[in-house]
Amino acid sequence: MRFALAEAKQAAAEGETPIGAALVIDNTVVASAHNMRETWQDPTAHAECILLRQAAVKLGRWRLPDATIYVTMEPCLMCAGALVLARIGRLVYGCRDERAGALGSVYDVVRDGKLNHVYRITPGVLESESRHLLQCFFEELRTSRTANRGMEKPGPKIHNPN
Amino acid sequence: MRFALAEAKQAAAEGETPIGAALVIDNTVVASAHNMRETWQDPTAHAECILLRQAAVKLGRWRLPDATIYVTMEPCLMCAGALVLARIGRLVYGCRDERAGALGSVYDVVRDGKLNHVYRITPGVLESESRHLLQCFFEELRTSRTANRGMEKPGPKIHNPN
Numbered sequence: 635m636r637f638a639l640a641e642a643k644q645a646a647a648e649g650e651t652p653i654g655a656a657l658v659i660d661n662t663v664v665a666s667a668h669n670m671r672e673t674w675q676d677p678t679a680h681a682e683c684i685l686l687r688q689a690a691v692k693l694g695r696w697r698l699p700d701a702t703i704y705v706t707m708e709p710c711l712m713c714a715g716a717l718v719l720a721r722i723g724r725l726v727y728g729c730r731d732e733r734a735g736a737l738g739s740v741y742d743v744v745r746d747g748k749l750n751h752v753y754r755i756t757p758g759v760l761e762s763e764s765r766h767l768l769q770c771f772f773e774e775l776r777t778s779r780t781a782n783r784g785m786e787k788p789g790p791k792i793h794n795p796n
Numbered sequence: 797m798r799f800a801l802a803e804a805k806q807a808a809a810e811g812e813t814p815i816g817a818a819l820v821i822d823n824t825v826v827a828s829a830h831n832m833r834e835t836w837q838d839p840t841a842h843a844e845c846i847l848l849r850q851a852a853v854k855l856g857r858w859r860l861p862d863a864t865i866y867v868t869m870e871p872c873l874m875c876a877g878a879l880v881l882a883r884i885g886r887l888v889y890g891c892r893d894e895r896a897g898a899l900g901s902v903y904d905v906v907r908d909g910k911l912n913h914v915y916r917i918t919p920g921v922l923e924s925e926s927r928h929l930l931q932c933f934f935e936e937l938r939t940s941r942t943a944n945r946g947m948e949k950p951g952p953k954i955h956n957p958n
Contacts, residue, residue, distance in 0.1 A: 676849050677858040677882035683840050696839040711877030711905060715898070719874055720839035733912070736877070740910050741903075743873060748902050750895070 635726060635760045638704040641668035641681065642767050648673060652767040655681035655705040657689045657698075664701070665689040681705060682713035686720050697721045706764035708735035708757065714743050717753060724754040728764025797888060797922045800866040803830040803843065804929050810835060814929040817843035817867040819851045819860075826863070827851040843867060844875035848882050859883045868926035870897035870919065876905050879915060886916040890926025 641654025645668035656666040667684040671677065682705055690696050698720045706728040709717065714736035717725060725737070725744075732739050737755055744752055803816025807830035818828040829846040833839065844867055852858050860882045868890040871879065876898035879887060887899070894901050899917055906914055 671858055674853075675856055675858045676852050677860070678840070678845050678848055678878050679858075680881075683845075686840055687838050690838050691836075694837055696833055696837045696841075698839070710881070711898075711911070712874050712881055713877075715873030715875075715877055716840050719842075719872070736873075741905070743903070749873070 635704045635706075635728070637663050637666045638681075638706050638728075639760060639763060639767070641666050642706045642764065645669045645681075646767060646771050652771050653681050653705065653707045655685045655703060657685050658702045658704065659693075659698075659700050664692060678712065680710065680713050682709055683716050686716055690720070699723050702726060704759070706760070707731050707768065708737050708739055710734045711736040711741060711743070714741070718744065718749050718751045721751050722753050724756070726756045726759050728759060729761045729768070730757065797866045797868075797890065799825050799828045800843075800868050800890075801922060801925060801929070803828050804868045804926065807831045807843075808929060808933050814933050815843050815867065815869045817847045817865060819847050820864045820866065821855075821860075821862050826854060840874065842872065842875050844871055845878050848878055852882070861885050864888060866921070868922070869893050869930065870899050870901055872896045873898040873903060873905070876903070880906065880911050880913045883913050884915050886918070888918040888921050890921060891923045891930070892919065 637656035638654040642652040645654060646652035650669040650672055654668040657664045665685050665688040667681050667688060669681050670679040670684060682703065689698060701722045702724040703717060703722055704726045708727050708731040730739050734740055736743050738757065744755060799818035800816040804814040807816060808814035812831040812834055816830040819826045827847050827850040829843050829850060831843050832841040832846060844865065851860060863884045864886040865879060865884055866888045870889050870893040892901050896902055898905050900919065906917060
């Protein structure tokens, strides 16, 4: 999870929503990635999807049942679905995403047993650090936007854009 | 939808599950794509996700509210989620996917109103042609696998690998 957190910090440094992920097989980090949506202008460029693509290319296979994915925030619907498609073995995540999380918050798409693959889910690992990164990022964004408006009026409430 | 069907046929010719997609803005086809999972060994390489990435790169933006996506089969959870993230305006699809479809079959993740974006959905366009392509593909796959086993025993029931 420390690799995932380091990726999340790197994302923030690049102006991306600070969410990072790492893929581990046999105690070895095979790949790590962070959000790249703004940089690439790609709506699918979430950390988990980039990570799966990187790992699959590296390993030469799309089925990853031996993989454990660490990600700093609960995956959205797209990413939770991608992890099912990749047949991963286990997912570990940091903080919940009450607005769009698909593994317990808004949906619960693995534990509901509706799809053809199930992976183990461990929530809440390095939860406060993961959430703190996001909170700081959005706080700075709000401050920056308010400053850019010359303090004429308060900025809008900014939601996590994922 | 004819562009999407042509892509699906191309997928079959390449040994990929025949699902194709096209993205249209102002009556112009901006991008078209088909499944590439086996060729790329990439679990995220569904037609819709590849399409969104292509279009976003071409247009230089990840928000696509003016886009209509045509796809030959009902999107899975990953793709339905990706289309929400891209804020598309409308989705038109051919046949249903009773096993993994996320827009009415197994889930109904846009019409349930749980996410922050809703797109219009038009099902059943060129439905029989879209389904026929898939049926032929899997029938041929079964025949080919049975032949490869020297007709010793019947091949397993092959499901749509998406």
